[in-house]
Amino acid sequence: xxxxxxxxxxxxxxVVYVVYLxxxxxxxxxxxxxxxxxIDVQLKRRHDLIPNLVETVKGYMKHERALLENITxxxxxxxxxxxxxxxxxxEGQISALLGQILAVVERYPELKASENFLQLQEELVHTENxxxxxxxxxxxxxxxxxxxLQTFPTNMLASMFGFSPEEFLSFPEDRGRPEVRLDLSD
Numbered sequence: 001x002x003x004x005x006x007x008x009x010x011x012x013x014x015v016v017y018v019v020y021l022x023x024x025x026x027x028x029x030x031x032x033x034x035x036x037x038x039i040d041v042q043l044k045r046r047h048d049l050i051p052n053l054v055e056t057v058k059g060y061m062k063h064e065r066a067l068l069e070n071i072t073x074x075x076x077x078x079x080x081x082x083x084x085x086x087x088x089x090x091e092g093q094i095s096a097l098l099g100q101i102l103a104v105v106e107r108y109p110e111l112k113a114s115e116n117f118l119q120l121q122e123e124l125v126h127t128e129n130x131x132x133x134x135x136x137x138x139x140x141x142x143x144x145x146x147x148x149l150q151t152f153p154t155n156m157l158a159s160m161f162g163f164s165p166e167e168f169l170s171f172p173e174d175r176g177r178p179e180v181r182l183d184l185s186d
Contacts, residue, residue, distance in 0.1 A: 021157050028145040032166050035138035039169065042131045043078070043091060049127065050075050050094075053120050057101065060111040064104055071097040084167045091131075092171030098124060135169055142166045 054068050061068065071094060078090035102121060111117050146165045149158045 018157060021154050022161065025145075025148060025154065025158055025161075025163050028141070028148050029163065029166075031141045032138070032145050035134070035141040036169075039131065039134040039138050042127055042134050046094070046124065046127045046131065047075050047079065049120060049124055050098075053098075053101065053124065056114065056116050056120055057105065057108075057111060060108045061101075061104060064101075067097060067100060067104070071101070084169055088169050088171050095128065095131075095171060098128070135171075139168050139170075142168050 050071060054072060058065075058068055074090055074094050074097065078087060078094060081087035081090055102124075105111055105117070105121075148154050149163055149165055
């Protein structure tokens with residue numbers, strides 16, 4: 001009789017532990033989804049700002065028409081991306097082009113003085129910073145979730161219940177950073 005009681009206690013403890021592990025995986029997966037939604041909010045904000053930026057600068061930047069057309073095209077492609085890797089690639093290219101636009105603006109003093117442009121520039125810089133922080137949070141959440149999926153004994157439970165690893169979000173390393181030259185000969 002004593003053996004049955006210990007077996008029952010051990011069985012209950014095992015069930016409680018399995019429920020704990022399952023709920024932990026669900027929480028981690030939800031954290032990844034929440035982190036992605038935070039990135040998505042900031043990317044949508046940036047995508048909403050791009051047409052305003054293009055409209056504001058296109059009158060001044062007639063010679064950089066291809067740059068403006070490329071950023072508009074990439075915006076559409078990013079919105080239609082089917083995978084996280086493809087989305088990351090397109091968003092990285094958008095970041096690079098935004099950097100180029102902001103660098104080219106240096107050639108247009110009247111544009112630099114435009115209040116509309118200055119406000120858009122500030123909003124874009126602020127949004128880019130939020131995207132960077134959100135991406136870092138997302139990748140941290142993915143790392144925790146994927147680590148839990150690969151750690152014993154959670155990995156056995158994860159495979160039984162169909163939990164699958166999430167993809168990290170990475171933007172291309174070369175973001176076309178603008179080159180800054182200071183002429184100190186004056």
